[in-house]
Amino acid sequence: MLSKAQIKRISSYKESKYRNQDKVFVVEGVKVVNELLNSSYEIETICALKQWLDDNSKRINNKANNIIEVNEDELKKISSFSTPNQVLAVVKTPLPREVVSKDKLVIALDQINDPGNLGTIIRIAHWFGIEDIICSENTVDQYNPKTIQSTMGSLFRVNVSYHNLKSYLQNLPEDYPIYGTIVENGENIYEKQVQKQGIIIIGSESHGISDEIIPLINNPITIPNFSINQRAESLNASIATGIIVSEFKRRG
């Protein structure tokens, strides 16, 4: 059972302001909490229905500081979703980490606003063995509830960090490959020689890559448009990411 104060506190974490203040975020649902329990993230509180607690009692032992049995009404009050799924966990936000894989492929996101797109891109990175995603400071929060849901648990396997993207790129060695998806004048990704090391910059669908970032791209790329009369205007940002990363990976 939850007190009114607990309901108020956990509900407040739907907003980044309160998440940042208390240095926590919220994970929901059987699938994503399952991935959380398999990770090294520190869990502050688990709120779950009796059935889930019974089924998982051994696994959660020593894993969470507080374990609270809730009913469906209480779960609905603290959940971000219209149909909550058995369990919700409050998790301690880990300290920001350095980029760990500069000698491999890294994805950089420039102003991705849609939380679902960010989550899907984190999931793509996980699938393709990319360890780091660098986000511009105006990219949506990785701990947004919709982002977390779209990652399907991949959030705990990929290192997502926020930077001033321009400064970050300017501080890279001069010959470091910086790939950027440019609709016009990019080199056909199917034909381009690509390296195993480098940064792939993905811009937002509505704004593309920012004007201040474009001059820093030394390898402009594009996905060819096969639509009739080239009428299709763009691909969703996460679809473009999937196709480009696949192109890098298939060539080893």
Next chain:
Amino acid sequence: MLSKAQIKRISSYKESKYRNQDKVFVVEGVKVVNELLNSSYEIETICALKQWLDDNSKRINNKANNIIEVNEDELKKISSFSTPNQVLAVVKTPLPREVVSKDKLVIALDQINDPGNLGTIIRIAHWFGIEDIICSENTVDQYNPKTIQSTMGSLFRVNVSYHNLKSYLQNLPEDYPIYGTIVENGENIYEKQVQKQGIIIIGSESHGISDEIIPLINNPITIPNFSINQRAESLNASIATGIIVSEFKRRG
């Protein structure tokens, strides 16, 4: 200005039951309505803010049977979105069309429930010049408001039709290539020889391709998993579609 009856009628089209009954669907926002006006779809009613009507008066002349100026409150009442965007159109549902491109690539969707995924897949088809998408009868409605929004207007450029997928596949010529994404025992899509003609079946993330459809696949394919210890479980259905279609198209 809208009457109460008009508000009630247009609002009801958020549900497929009422859309089917009146054989209409609803398109919203500047971008998608713009694509609608460039299409041959028949428009029943346009409800828009004064500014939008002033800006588009020449274009909408003779294009819609009813043109109604609304204020922001009225627009909010009939909109499916929390932040409506200037204009909403009620459109007559076209008659179901035959599959037009059996001699080319066709996408078939088996039980795709997520409206955003369906919309994103329609957008992928448009980008890659695929003219037909065949949906199983239990795939989400193409006229779901979230689907339409995710297509970004590509809905009007791709022929989406609903079929009993099993019967449809059984009635194809015996050597017609039926590609299906199977996680285990599929042939690596990067290495597989593919043809210019055929059907690519995409299953839902949660259930994969149905048991009754799997035996009909004569070309099982898979996207290799590069994750550390292969821990990543799956890709989003629309991401998998984007990567596979890209693989077919890059090889001409």
